[in-house]
Amino acid sequence: MQVGIIGLQSSGKTTLFNALTGQMASVGDFASGKEANKAMVKVPDPRLKRLAEIFEPDKITHAEVQYIDIAGMTGGASTEKSEAAYVAAIRLVDELAQVVRVFENDSVPHPEGSIDPVRDIDSANSELIFNDLIVADNNVNRLEKSMRVAKSDENKKRWELLRRSCEALEADTFLGDIDFTSDELKMLSGYGFLTLKPQLYILNIGESQIADCQLPEKLEEHLKPRKSSAVAICAKIAMEIAQLDEEDRDEFRSTLGIKSSALDTVITESYRLLGQISFLTGGEKEVRAWTIKKGASAQEAAGAIHSDFQRGFIKAEIVSYDELDKSGSWSDAKKGGKLRLEGKDYTVKDGDVILFRFNV
Template structure:
């Protein structure tokens, strides 16, 4: 899964990106002239406890790839829409992390000389809406000519879909709020519209605003939808926390009244935003967290582990993490009837521990 980090100049993109990478194991590629990429482990205390229980040779967390995209810095100074470079860098991301500034800093002034999160969200959303609308209008124009000439049924269906998108964008509403059929989603896959992607608004506050974080978040509730979430954090404070030892970190967080690093919440929110869940595999060699979409059936989940497991799927030996923790062993869970054999149509639940029986 890839999440694109975007925002206006001096909003805190670089601080959040670098802190995410400091905070968890990572790899980084790219530079200021291109999109910077970093792979971050998804924190999961359940996997930590499974590792403690099974004592494997290694623990493997699920990962998220973050892509810090340069571009909005340039767009605020031009009127011709988002650059092709910016759009190319966003093309393959699965979701957006939009950094919104809510702090004063005279040395790094806001590009529009204001501190107004609502206005910034509306400005950025407006840029994305215009970008998508330009693509749709261009495609509608081309399809109208093609349909008139060929009367091709597939092109007619696409034209109907594009006109529906245009109507939505003309009303200044993002495409993510529309419902689509499977066939429509197949058509849309080739376009990678920005407003079709889920969005996580990260409200970057100062350290002295931390006690008001919930209140600040509440003031932006109008931007929350099933496909848009809001997380409030202080990037500078999180950077300090990430650089401390475990002992000093706890003391510092207690002093500020912080229950958990906001970046843990940020990573988890990124995960939840995409409708993703985790299941686990355990054993002497490794304990691992696997990522699937909510509602994925057992046979498809087996394929995430290895294609052979999907092809030769027989049954999934399944127990839930909560039950294993409650009773302390697989044997005890089996005795209680909680270790089950599930078929290929079983929808895997978040926290399930699977052992795939297969034959190839």
């Protein structure tokens, strides 16, 4: 899973990137046109630690998320080249995290001269809409050309769908706000539309706002489209905490009244927005968390591990994490009747610990 960190100039993107990844990419200097910062992050999951006590494996493998800090959305200060590279990079991600400046800091000038989160969200979102409109419009034109030579039902359907998308975008509507059918979504999936991606707004609040962060009502109502949600984080403090030794982090957080780490907050919300859940596997070799779409079947979950598991799927032995935790071992869970045998159509739940039986 890839999350692209976007937002206006000096909103705190790189600071947030460092907070999430523990890296020390340089912040503060105008970074437009530079290479994107990229890092893989282990998804925190306390269940793995407990599973390791139970299975005593050689290694523990966390699910991973890649964060990409993409410089370039600058409200006018970018070059055409950096703009193109920027858009190409964000078309590939699964989800957008838009950093919105709420913090006041006189030594960091705001490109528009004042702090106004609603205006900034509007401005960043219009860039997304504008870029999608170009793509939709170009493809409408291309289809019209090819339909002059050969008319096909498929092309006609596609043309109508893209026309409808253009109209929506022209009316400032995110494509994610339109009730497309699953067939239509499939047809649209190849274009990398930015406004179709789930978006997490990260309100970058100041140090003095941590304890009592009331988001302005206007902002709440503004947090659309539907496939979006928002969290408030002080990126600067979160970055400082991420640089501390692990054992000091919790203490520092509780002194400041911060409930959970920036990474926990962002990842939990990212998973929820994307409709992702984790299932777990355990054995002598490895204890591991895997990411799948909510609603995935046991057979699809098997495919997340290996295509052989999916093809040769026979059945899945499943115990919920909570039951396994209580039982203390796989065999005790079995003795206690907590182990279930499920077929390929079983819908996997978050925290299911699964042993796949397969035959290839």
